[in-house]
Amino acid sequence: MAVLPVLDSIPAMAIRLDRGLVCRYANLRYALFCGLAPEQLRGMALPALLPAGSDLAAVGSQLQQVLHGAELTFLTAGAEPLLEITAAPERNACGAIDGCTLLLHDVSARIRLAQLRDAEHAVSRALSAAGHEAAAIACVLSIFGERLHWDWGACWRHEAHSRLLERLACWQPPDAAPLQIAQQRILVLPPETDAMTRALRLRRPVWTGTLPPFAAGRGGLAGSEGLCEMLLVPVIAGDACFGVLEFFGRSRRVDDAALLTTARAIGEQLGLALRRCIAEKHRLAAAEQLSTLFDNVPGAVFRLHLAADGAYRFSYISEHLHKLCGVSAAAALNDPASLHELICPEHRRHLRRALQLSREQGSEWDCEFEIRPATARRAWVRLRARPQQHGEGSVVWDGVLTDVTDRKRAELDLVELNLDLEQRITERTKDYRQAINELGAFAYSVSHDLRAPLRAINGFTRIVLNEHGSEFSPVVRDYLQRVDAASSRMGELIDALLALSRMSRQDLALGHVDLSLMAQSVADELARTQPRSGVSLSVQPGLHCTADGRMMRILLENLLGNAWKFSRKRAAAVIEFGALPRDNELVYHVRDNGAGFDRQYAERLFEPFRRLHETSEFEGTGIGLATVQRIVHRHGGRIWAESAPERGATFFFTLATPRNAP
Amino acid sequence: MNPCSVLLVEDNPDDESLTRRGLRKAGWDDAVVVARDGAAALDAIRDMEQLPDLVLLDLKLPKFDGTEVLRQIRGEERTRRLCVVVFTSSSEPRDIERCYGLGCNSYIIKPVAYENYISTVEHISSYWLALNAPPASRG
Numbered sequence: 001m002a003v004l005p006v007l008d009s010i011p012a013m014a015i016r017l018d019r020g021l022v023c024r025y026a027n028l029r030y031a032l033f034c035g036l037a038p039e040q041l042r043g044m045a046l047p048a049l050l051p052a053g054s055d056l057a058a059v060g061s062q063l064q065q066v067l068h069g070a071e072l073t074f075l076t077a078g079a080e081p082l083l084e085i086t087a088a089p090e091r092n093a094c095g096a097i098d099g100c101t102l103l104l105h106d107v108s109a110r111i112r113l114a115q116l117r118d119a120e121h122a123v124s125r126a127l128s129a130a131g132h133e134a135a136a137i138a139c140v141l142s143i144f145g146e147r148l149h150w151d152w153g154a155c156w157r158h159e160a161h162s163r164l165l166e167r168l169a170c171w172q173p174p175d176a177a178p179l180q181i182a183q184q185r186i187l188v189l190p191p192e193t194d195a196m197t198r199a200l201r202l203r204r205p206v207w208t209g210t211l212p213p214f215a216a217g218r219g220g221l222a223g224s225e226g227l228c229e230m231l232l233v234p235v236i237a238g239d240a241c242f243g244v245l246e247f248f249g250r251s252r253r254v255d256d257a258a259l260l261t262t263a264r265a266i267g268e269q270l271g272l273a274l275r276r277c278i279a280e281k282h283r284l285a286a287a288e289q290l291s292t293l294f295d296n297v298p299g300a301v302f303r304l305h306l307a308a309d310g311a312y313r314f315s316y317i318s319e320h321l322h323k324l325c326g327v328s329a330a331a332a333l334n335d336p337a338s339l340h341e342l343i344c345p346e347h348r349r350h351l352r353r354a355l356q357l358s359r360e361q362g363s364e365w366d367c368e369f370e371i372r373p374a375t376a377r378r379a380w381v382r383l384r385a386r387p388q389q390h391g392e393g394s395v396v397w398d399g400v401l402t403d404v405t406d407r408k409r410a411e412l413d414l415v416e417l418n419l420d421l422e423q424r425i426t427e428r429t430k431d432y433r434q435a436i437n438e439l440g441a442f443a444y445s446v447s448h449d450l451r452a453p454l455r456a457i458n459g460f461t462r463i464v465l466n467e468h469g470s471e472f473s474p475v476v477r478d479y480l481q482r483v484d485a486a487s488s489r490m491g492e493l494i495d496a497l498l499a500l501s502r503m504s505r506q507d508l509a510l511g512h513v514d515l516s517l518m519a520q521s522v523a524d525e526l527a528r529t530q531p532r533s534g535v536s537l538s539v540q541p542g543l544h545c546t547a548d549g550r551m552m553r554i555l556l557e558n559l560l561g562n563a564w565k566f567s568r569k570r571a572a573a574v575i576e577f578g579a580l581p582r583d584n585e586l587v588y589h590v591r592d593n594g595a596g597f598d599r600q601y602a603e604r605l606f607e608p609f610r611r612l613h614e615t616s617e618f619e620g621t622g623i624g625l626a627t628v629q630r631i632v633h634r635h636g637g638r639i640w641a642e643s644a645p646e647r648g649a650t651f652f653f654t655l656a657t658p659r660n661a662p
Numbered sequence: 663m664n665p666c667s668v669l670l671v672e673d674n675p676d677d678e679s680l681t682r683r684g685l686r687k688a689g690w691d692d693a694v695v696v697a698r699d700g701a702a703a704l705d706a707i708r709d710m711e712q713l714p715d716l717v718l719l720d721l722k723l724p725k726f727d728g729t730e731v732l733r734q735i736r737g738e739e740r741t742r743r744l745c746v747v748v749f750t751s752s753s754e755p756r757d758i759e760r761c762y763g764l765g766c767n768s769y770i771i772k773p774v775a776y777e778n779y780i781s782t783v784e785h786i787s788s789y790w791l792a793l794n795a796p797p798a799s800r801g
Contacts, residue, residue: 506755
């Protein structure tokens with residue numbers, strides 16, 4: 001038969017079966033595949049011919065169809081190696097089917113590869129849909145476990161430099177009996193020789209096909225449960241390693257590079273997915289944190305978009321808005337006009353103007369306005385936002401709305417208070433002016449009405465004395481002279497009192513005053529009207545000020561006059577007028593070496609009609625220093641004196657540059 | 663000689679008496695007419711055929727006061743050249759300014775001391791009646 005040498009030489013395994021599916025012939029390749037001699041195979045039934053564990057029923061039913069004339073190609077199932085069988089009927093000389101010829105190919109490797117590819121693609125698809133870490137891990141374990149017929153899968157988390165591994169998830173085929181290894185949830189990183197440690201260290205998958213039962217470690221535990229193979233896949237993303245995937249199986253598969261390549265790819269895919277999930281989680285956490293932050297800001301944070309055509313919308317408003325004006329952030333995002341309607345109509349223009357200004361100049365949008373919410377109380381709101389140009393004339397403001405009601409109320413109260421105060425000042429000023437006018441009327445009547453009777457007393461007393469003196473006794477004449485002297489003195493008092501009142505009422509006529517020149521002129525006048533020898537009066541040259549010249553003259557006349565008067569008992573009187581700077585102001589002084597006064601009276605020196613000396617000792621009205629003090633005060637200055645009895649006196653005074661002197 | 667050389671407008675008899683003494687001392691007391699208030703002063707001037715050489719005018723007067731008298735004197739054509747010396751107790755700058763503003767010839771404050779008073783009246787009369795009187799008015 002010429003056919004048999006042909007079957008022996010084709011690059012395929014071939015057998016011929018009779019109608020009872022008993023081997024009539026097997027070629028050499030098939031004999032080698034089975035590990036027997038071709039002669040030994042002859043006469044063997046189908047179950048003995050196929051690899052143990054193959055699904056014989058399926059093959060048998062296929063071959064029955066072939067014996068009925070069909071030509072078929074099909075795969076064996078159930079156990080490796082998997083065979084692709086192409087079968088054709090064999091006919092005898094009469095054309096009747098008396099057997100079949102089978103060409104067989106070992107497609108285990110190809111099928112496995114396809115399975116691996118499928119698994120890889122399925123994992124890839126599932127990972128892209130997985131929203132979080134747990135889902136990603138679960139889908140990898142179940143897809144890889146189911147498709148590649150593992151009996152156990154787990155994912156262990158391992159952090160760099162940690163000696164512990166934590167089980168994140170595990171998988172078993174549905175309805176499988178629970179395994180002891182499932183009890184372990186935390187592992188101490190095994191020694192270097194262990195597959196898990198090797199996988200982590202080498203950063204590539206490790207496969208072991210023989211698990212020694214009763215050996216140490218997790219592999220030994222699995223082995224004692226009847227599991228015989230183990231695959232450890234590091235979960236890697238770039239430089240980062242999240243942990244390791246662990247698979248145990250009962251069926252012994254061929255150690256091939258394709259498994260490790262796929263495992264590696266799946267480990268990397270999971271690693272990337274986990275990294276993405278973690279990044280997403282961080283991003284969400286950051287967004288959440290930001291949102292929490294915005295919600296905790298004591299004000300409503302917002303982002304407002306204004307298009308070139310004037311349309312506006314919010315892309316973000318924090319929840320604080322509700323507290324501020326009773327409108328929820330969601331409502332404002334949906335309907336920005338609802339916020340605009342809360343603003344008091346009279347403040348809307350102001351707000352728009354401020355917005356326009358900010359838009360044109362790129363400056364901060366800063367304004368305050370009042371809102372009238374339907375539900376909440378009326379409130380003042382301050383808006384502050386920074387603009388950013390976003391092209392095509394659109395502008396985006398990021399800003400914050402804060403409740404400034406309390407401050408605003410305080411401000412308004414203050415304005416009211418100020419108005420009230422101003423009114424009260426106006427009233428007081430009116431009262432004050434009235435008092436001054438009354439004082440003026442009083443002074444007028446003093447000067448006019450009091451002086452007239454005084455003039456009569458004085459005049460007629462003098463007439464009596466001058467023209468009728470001889471008619472009276474010396475005693476009567478003495479009395480009349482006393483009346484005369486008393487009335488003269490009263491006239492002087494009235495004049496002094498008038499001068500004092502005039503100092504208070506008269507407006508200041510400010511001008512440049514040469515105090516040195518004025519003091520010298522007063523000194524010359526004193527020397528002329530009250531001539532005395534042995535007086536040395538010195539005036540510091542170059543003292544100028546801005547003041548009322550007439551008042552300054554009265555001041556100098558009084559102070560120099562006092563010095564002149566109270567030093568007259570000195571054989572060598574020394575009087576000095578000058579000024580020295582002290583604490584940023586010029587302090588003027590009039591010094592004498594005269595009678596002086598007791599320090600305890602220094603304060604009361606300036607009261608009207610206050611005299612520290614007997615009238616008989618030093619004449620005077622007692623009003624001079626009161627007038628001087630009034631003049632100094634009118635010029636916004638201070639006056640004080642230092643002295644000791646019989647040690648001379650020094651009067652100091654300052655003159656502020658008067659602005660709004662009363 | 664003018665039958666009225668001096669019109670003394672003075673409500674206070676004491677002051678009138680003292681002023682008369684001064685005028686007498688200066689030799690002008692024989693032609694003094696006294697008016698007790700502002701209205702009387704204006705009536706007296708209106709009734710006089712010949713105007714006085716000097717009006718000595720107190721300020722504080724019954725009816726209307728000295729400044730009003732001065733204003734009316736200066737307001738009428740017949741009397742506006744009259745020599746009016748305000749002679750008063752008031753030393754208020756306001757009064758002084760007002761009177762000079764209305765056109766008084768001089769403003770003299772009445773001294774309290776008798777000798778001063780007398781000599782002041784003497785000086786006034788000798789200055790305004792003897793030195794400054796226009797020759798034409800002395801009939």
